[in-house]
Amino acid sequence: MTLRNKILVLVAALAVLAGVGTASVLHAAGRADRKNQTQADGPQVAGGDVTLTPGASRRIVFRNMAWGPHRDELTTVAAADPTGPRTASGVKCLRFYAAAGTGICLQAEHGAVQDTYRAVVLDARLKERAHYALPGIPTRARVSPSGRWVAWTVFVGGDSYAGTNFSTRTAILDTATGQLTPSLEDFTAFKDGKEHHAADTNFWGVTFAADDRLFYATMATGGSTYLVRGDLAARTVTTVHANVECPSLSPDGTRIVYKKRVPGLPADAPWRLYALDLATMRERALAESKSVDDQAVWQDGHTVAYALPGDYGSDLYAVPADGTGKPRRLLTAGLAPAYLG
Amino acid sequence: MYVADSRGTPAATPDAARITSGRRSAVAPTVFALGTVSLITDVSSEMVTAVLPLYLVTGLGLSPLGFGLLDGVYNGFSALVRLLGGHLADRGGRHKTVAVLGYGLSALCKPLLLLASSLPVIGAVLAADRTGKGLRTAPRDALISLACAPESRGRAFGVHRAMDTAGALLGPLTAFLILRQAADGYDAVFTVSFCVAAVGVLVLLLFVPSRTATAPAPDAPRPSLKAALALLRERTVRHLTLAALLLGLATVSDSFVYLLLQHRLGVPDRWFALLPLGTAAAFLLLAVPLGRLADKVGRWQVFLGGHVALLLAYGLLLTGWQSPALPFLTLALHGGFYAATDGVLMAAAAGSVPAGLRSSGLALIQTGQAAARFVCSIAFGAAWTAWGDRTALGTAATALTACAVGAFLLRPSTSPKEARP
Numbered sequence: 001m002t003l004r005n006k007i008l009v010l011v012a013a014l015a016v017l018a019g020v021g022t023a024s025v026l027h028a029a030g031r032a033d034r035k036n037q038t039q040a041d042g043p044q045v046a047g048g049d050v051t052l053t054p055g056a057s058r059r060i061v062f063r064n065m066a067w068g069p070h071r072d073e074l075t076t077v078a079a080a081d082p083t084g085p086r087t088a089s090g091v092k093c094l095r096f097y098a099a100a101g102t103g104i105c106l107q108a109e110h111g112a113v114q115d116t117y118r119a120v121v122l123d124a125r126l127k128e129r130a131h132y133a134l135p136g137i138p139t140r141a142r143v144s145p146s147g148r149w150v151a152w153t154v155f156v157g158g159d160s161y162a163g164t165n166f167s168t169r170t171a172i173l174d175t176a177t178g179q180l181t182p183s184l185e186d187f188t189a190f191k192d193g194k195e196h197h198a199a200d201t202n203f204w205g206v207t208f209a210a211d212d213r214l215f216y217a218t219m220a221t222g223g224s225t226y227l228v229r230g231d232l233a234a235r236t237v238t239t240v241h242a243n244v245e246c247p248s249l250s251p252d253g254t255r256i257v258y259k260k261r262v263p264g265l266p267a268d269a270p271w272r273l274y275a276l277d278l279a280t281m282r283e284r285a286l287a288e289s290k291s292v293d294d295q296a297v298w299q300d301g302h303t304v305a306y307a308l309p310g311d312y313g314s315d316l317y318a319v320p321a322d323g324t325g326k327p328r329r330l331l332t333a334g335l336a337p338a339y340l341g
Numbered sequence: 342m343y344v345a346d347s348r349g350t351p352a353a354t355p356d357a358a359r360i361t362s363g364r365r366s367a368v369a370p371t372v373f374a375l376g377t378v379s380l381i382t383d384v385s386s387e388m389v390t391a392v393l394p395l396y397l398v399t400g401l402g403l404s405p406l407g408f409g410l411l412d413g414v415y416n417g418f419s420a421l422v423r424l425l426g427g428h429l430a431d432r433g434g435r436h437k438t439v440a441v442l443g444y445g446l447s448a449l450c451k452p453l454l455l456l457a458s459s460l461p462v463i464g465a466v467l468a469a470d471r472t473g474k475g476l477r478t479a480p481r482d483a484l485i486s487l488a489c490a491p492e493s494r495g496r497a498f499g500v501h502r503a504m505d506t507a508g509a510l511l512g513p514l515t516a517f518l519i520l521r522q523a524a525d526g527y528d529a530v531f532t533v534s535f536c537v538a539a540v541g542v543l544v545l546l547l548f549v550p551s552r553t554a555t556a557p558a559p560d561a562p563r564p565s566l567k568a569a570l571a572l573l574r575e576r577t578v579r580h581l582t583l584a585a586l587l588l589g590l591a592t593v594s595d596s597f598v599y600l601l602l603q604h605r606l607g608v609p610d611r612w613f614a615l616l617p618l619g620t621a622a623a624f625l626l627l628a629v630p631l632g633r634l635a636d637k638v639g640r641w642q643v644f645l646g647g648h649v650a651l652l653l654a655y656g657l658l659l660t661g662w663q664s665p666a667l668p669f670l671t672l673a674l675h676g677g678f679y680a681a682t683d684g685v686l687m688a689a690a691a692g693s694v695p696a697g698l699r700s701s702g703l704a705l706i707q708t709g710q711a712a713a714r715f716v717c718s719i720a721f722g723a724a725w726t727a728w729g730d731r732t733a734l735g736t737a738a739t740a741l742t743a744c745a746v747g748a749f750l751l752r753p754s755t756s757p758k759e760a761r762p
Binding site: 014018021028031110113135136197198266267 | 395513526540
C-alpha cells in the first residue's frame with residue numbers, strides 16, 4: 001500500500017471511530033440529562049426547609065436518588081410514612097449521616113481537570129461548619145450519637161493501569177476541638193493481644209457508642225477482616241471478632257449488625273447481614289437473603305435499615321435485627337439514611 | 342566476543358547504514374510509529390484506569406476491596422505471557438503479528454467492560470487485557486531495537502518511553518472531560534477508550550513495517566525455546582539478566598514509595614493521587630536525554646546510575662529533613678530512576694541478544710526483573726509489618742547498595758563501543 005493510501009485509510013477510520021466515540025458521549029450526555037427530568041411514577045419531591053433538629057415527628061433524612069431537579073440532594077420524609085412526599089434541601093451529598101444536630105456530607109467538587117471530594121460538617125440548619133479535602137471516593141460516614149465525633153471512609157486507588165490495589169482511608173474528627181485524625185492507621189492497633197503493624201492494614205466503617213469514647217470499625221489485614229473496638233481517648237484499636245465489615249452499633253450498645261463474608265457465596269455478592277451479641281459473642285443471621293454492601297443503620301432498638309441496588313441506583317430496606325421476620329422495602333430511590341428524632 | 346548485531350546482519354543494511362552514517366539526531370520512522378501506537382494505546386488504557394474505581398464504587402455499587410488479592414496472580418500470569426509472546430514473535434520474525442494480536446486483544450477488552458457488571462467478570466476482562474499487554478511488550482521492544490542503529494538505541498527507547506508516558510498522562514484527562522460532558526457516562530468512557538485503542542492498532546498495522554532493516558532473513562532457522570533459554574549461557578546476557586534480577590530484588594514497588602513519601606514527609610492526603618503523576622512527569626522529561634546519555638557513556642553505566650538515583654530517593658525518605666521541596670525532589674529522582682533504567686535496560690539487552698532471538702531475550706530479562714521486583718514487594722511488605730517503615734526502607738537501601746555493588750562487579754560489557762566488533 002502506498003503512503004497516500006495508508007493515510008487515506010487512517011483518515012477514513014479516524015472519521016468512523018470519531019463518529020462512534022462522539023455518538024457514545026452524546027448518548028450518555030442525553031441520558032444524564034433525562035435524569036434531571038422528574039419521572040411521573042417516581043416519588044414526589046419538593047424543595048423546602050430541611051433541618052437536622054429533632055422535630056415534633058420522627059423523620060428520615062437521606063440522599064434522594066429519584067430523577068428530577070432534586071436528585072442527589074439531602075431529603076427528608078416522615079418516618080411514619082416513608083413513601084410519602086419528600087422535602088429536598090438543595091445540599092448534594094454522595095454519602096451522609098447525621099445525629100444530634102450534626103451532619104456529615106461527603107460530596108464531589110467538579111474541578112477543571114479532575115473531580116475532587118470533600119467532607120463537609122453541617123450544623124442543624126445544614127450550614128457548613130468546616131470542610132476537609134478527601135483523598136479518594138467517599139464510601140462511609142458516621143456521626144457519634146452526641147453529635148461530637150465524626151468519621152468517614154474513602155477509597156484510595158487507581159494509580160497505575162489495571163492496578164487493582166485499592167485501599168481505604170478512614171478519618172476521625174472531633175468537632176469540639178477541631179482535631180482531625182486523617183487516618184485511623186495512626187492509632188495503635190492490637191491484634192490477638194499483640195501490637196500490630198502492617199502496611200496492608202485498612203480501616204473502614206466506623207460506628208460510635210453513646211459515651212463519646214468507644215467506637216467500633218472494620219480492620220482488614222493479611223486478607224482477613226476484623227471487628228475492632230476503638231478508644232478515642234487512648235487512640236487504640238483492638239480486635240474483638242473476625243470476619244466483620246461495616247459494623248453498626250445498636251442504640252443500647254449491646255449488639256452489632258454487620259455484613260459478613262459468607263463462604264460459598266458468589267465472589268461478587270459475598271455478604272449477608274448478621275447480628276453479634278457483644279456480651280455472648282454469639283452471631284445470628286438476619287432474615288435478608290440478598291448480599292448487602294452497606295453499613296446498616298438502626299431505626300430503633302429492634303430494626304435496621306440498609307440500601308440495596310434498585311432501578312434508581314439504590315432503594316432502602318428494613319429487617320428485624322434479631323433474625324426473625326422478613327425484609328421489607330422502606331422507600332425507593334434513596335441512599336445513606338439517618339433517623340432524626 | 343559474541344556480538345549479536347554483527348551475526349544477525351552480516352552487513353549493515355541500507356536503512357541502518359543511513360542512520361549510522363547520517364545525522365545522529367534522526368530517529369527511525371518505525372520508532373516514531375511504535376511510539377505513536379504506545380501513546381495512543383496508553384491514552385486508551387489510562388482512561389479506563391482513571392475511572393475504574395469510580396465506576397466500581399458509584400457506577401456498579403461494588404466494593405473494590407479484596408480485588409487487590411488478584412493483583413499478584415495477574416502479574417505472575419502477565420510475566421509468563423510475556424515469555425510466550427517473545428518466543429512466538431521470534432518464530433519466523435513475526436514481531437508485528439504478535440504485537441498486533443496483543444494490542445488487538447487489549448482493544449477488544451474495552452467494550453467487554455461495558456457488559457461486565459460483577460467483580461469476577463471485570464477481573465477476567467482485566468486479566469485478558471493484561472494478557473494482551475504481556476503478549477505485545479517484548480515484540481514491540483524487539484521491533485524498536487531492530488529498527489534503529491545500535492549506537493542510537495538508547496535514544497530510540499527514550500523517545501518511545503517518553504511518548505508512552507505522555508499517553509499515560511493524557512488518558513485520565515480525556516476520561517475526565519467525557520465525564521464532564523456526561524455524568525455517569527462510564528459506557529461512553531469505555532466506548533471512546535475502545536475507539537482510541539482501535540486507532541492505535543490501525544497505526545501499528547499501517548505504519549510499522551513487518552520486516553525491519555535488521556530483522557533476520559525469513560529462511561533463518563526457527564528459534565526453539567531451547568535456543569532462547571540457551572541465551573543464558575551467553576556471558577553478557579547472563580550477567581545482564583543477573584544484574585537486572587539483583588537490582589530488581591531491591592527495588593521497592595511504587596505504591597510503597599508513595600506511602601513512605603506520605604508517612605515521612607507528611608504529604609497531604611489530597612495530593613496522594615498526584616504522586617504517581619510526579620514520577621511520570623519526570624520520566625517523560627528525562628527519558629530522551631538519559632537515553633542519549635546512555636548511547637554516549639554506556640547503557641550499563643546509566644542503568645546503574647538510575648539505581649543510584651533510586652538510592653538517593655530512599656536516602657531522602659530516610660532523613661528526617663522536612664522541606665516543601667522534598668516530595669518534588671524525591672519524585673524527580675524516582676522518575677529519573679525509571680528514565681535511566683526502563684528503556685535503557687532494553688537498549689543494553691538488545692546489544693547482546695542476537696536479532697533472531699531478540700524478543701525472547703528481551704522478554705527473558707524483563708520477566709526476570711519483574712519477578713525480582715514482585716519478590717521485593719512481598720518481602721518489603723513483610724519487613725514493614727515486622728519492623729516498621731523506617732527500618733524496612735533502611736534495609737531496602739542497604740540491600741540496594743549491596744546489589745548495586747554486586748551488579749557493578751558483574752559489569753556486563755554493553756557500552757556501544759565495546760558492543761561493536
